[in-house]
Amino acid sequence: MAVNGKIALVTGAAQGLGRGFCEILLKNGAKVALLDVNKEVGNDLKASLDKEFGPDHTLFLTCDVTSEDQLSDAYQKTLEKFGKIDIVCNNAGIANERDWEKAVAVNLVAVVRSTYLALQHMKKQNGGQGGLIVNIASMAGLGPLLTSPVYTATKHGVVGFSRALAEASEACDFGVRLKVLCPTFVRTAIISTLSSEEYMGLFSCLHGFTEQMIGMFGMLEVPQVAEAFLQLVVEEGKNGSVLMVTPEITSYVEFPKSPTDVLSGNPSPSAPGSSPQ
Ligand SMILES: NC(=O)c1ccc[n+]([C@@H]2O[C@H](COP(=O)([O-])OP(=O)(O)OC[C@H]3O[C@@H](n4cnc5c(N)ncnc54)[C@H](O)[C@@H]3O)[C@@H](O)[C@H]2O)c1
Ligand SMILES: CCCCC[C@H](O)CC\C=C/C=C/C=C/[C@@H](O)[C@@H](O)CCCC(=O)O
Numbered sequence: 001m002a003v004n005g006k007i008a009l010v011t012g013a014a015q016g017l018g019r020g021f022c023e024i025l026l027k028n029g030a031k032v033a034l035l036d037v038n039k040e041v042g043n044d045l046k047a048s049l050d051k052e053f054g055p056d057h058t059l060f061l062t063c064d065v066t067s068e069d070q071l072s073d074a075y076q077k078t079l080e081k082f083g084k085i086d087i088v089c090n091n092a093g094i095a096n097e098r099d100w101e102k103a104v105a106v107n108l109v110a111v112v113r114s115t116y117l118a119l120q121h122m123k124k125q126n127g128g129q130g131g132l133i134v135n136i137a138s139m140a141g142l143g144p145l146l147t148s149p150v151y152t153a154t155k156h157g158v159v160g161f162s163r164a165l166a167e168a169s170e171a172c173d174f175g176v177r178l179k180v181l182c183p184t185f186v187r188t189a190i191i192s193t194l195s196s197e198e199y200m201g202l203f204s205c206l207h208g209f210t211e212q213m214i215g216m217f218g219m220l221e222v223p224q225v226a227e228a229f230l231q232l233v234v235e236e237g238k239n240g241s242v243l244m245v246t247p248e249i250t251s252y253v254e255f256p257k258s259p260t261d262v263l264s265g266n267p268s269p270s271a272p273g274s275s276p277q
Helices: 014-029 039-053 068-082 101-121 149-172 189-195 198-219 222-234
Strands: 007-011 031-036 058-062 087-092 133-136 176-183 242-245 251-254
Touching: 007 068, 014 031, 014 039, 014 087, 014 222, 031 039, 031 068, 039 058, 058 068, 068 101, 087 101, 087 198, 101 133, 101 149, 101 176, 133 149, 133 222, 149 176, 149 222, 149 242, 176 222, 189 198, 222 242
Parallel strands: 007 031, 007 087, 031 058, 087 133, 133 176, 176 242
Antiparallel strands: 242 251
């Protein structure tokens, strides 16, 4: 999808990866609705972007994505301001193994809710022009991050949900594509939670493993991930694709065609009478 002239909505836009995604979209000619729960940082970003891109290219909306009303209202205000939404990036996310229900609410429930709101406004059956939804997962959406079991669950959920909905959208001819971004560690504020007792709960004793994992999988800078995000946005087709980003390589993930393809080489026979006729 060409970015120039498009309207994007980004959650968790005030800092970190969300800010990087907004800036690269603006540099490529899009207008962006910036949604974030952090009003102060969000307003500071809006002021900074106004200086660089002009006041009419962005709209900052204070929005807690875990609030159905606030999220729905933010979509409505975006449509009132810009008239349409072509691209949605569900980026807002946290790490909190102590308050794991909050992590599930932000990282998964809100991503599902925002994806469905995007679909409601984009799909052709509702008079929409179609569009693209990019959900931000993580490498922890492709394999277990032992320090963060619930974070891992939410990111696996984002990958699975997005891939299934991409197939459903194609089958229903909604005209909406879905893609997933899976970066390894990125130098943002969330990294500090990895060694914080307050957030890591039961697993703060494992912070030594975090250093090992960072050593194993690398640490990216926000602009590197923003470039990968732009690649996902501009590449036509590839509905349901999952892009992994590491310091060494940015590559699409190949999933097995069927879950049974992952069976080990010597599966035990099924219980008697249970094998398919
Ligand atoms: N930093 C990494 O190592 C890394 C790697 C892979 C994936 N990710 C994912 O990237 C996304 C962005 O993370 P980041 O590293 O930029 O973190 P960050 O903490 O720097 O930024 C997260 C942003 O989301 C906002 N946010 C948090 N809860 C919110 C809520 N309820 N409603 C609205 N906004 C909310 C925060 O205010 C903040 O601006 C997350 O989904 C994260 O899981 C991060
Ligand atoms: C938890 C909050 C901090 C954000 C974390 C980011 O989302 C980035 C996660 C980055 C990497 C995750 C790697 C997961 C690896 C596991 O799947 C496993 O493969 C590691 C096995 C290591 C080994 O070979 O021993």
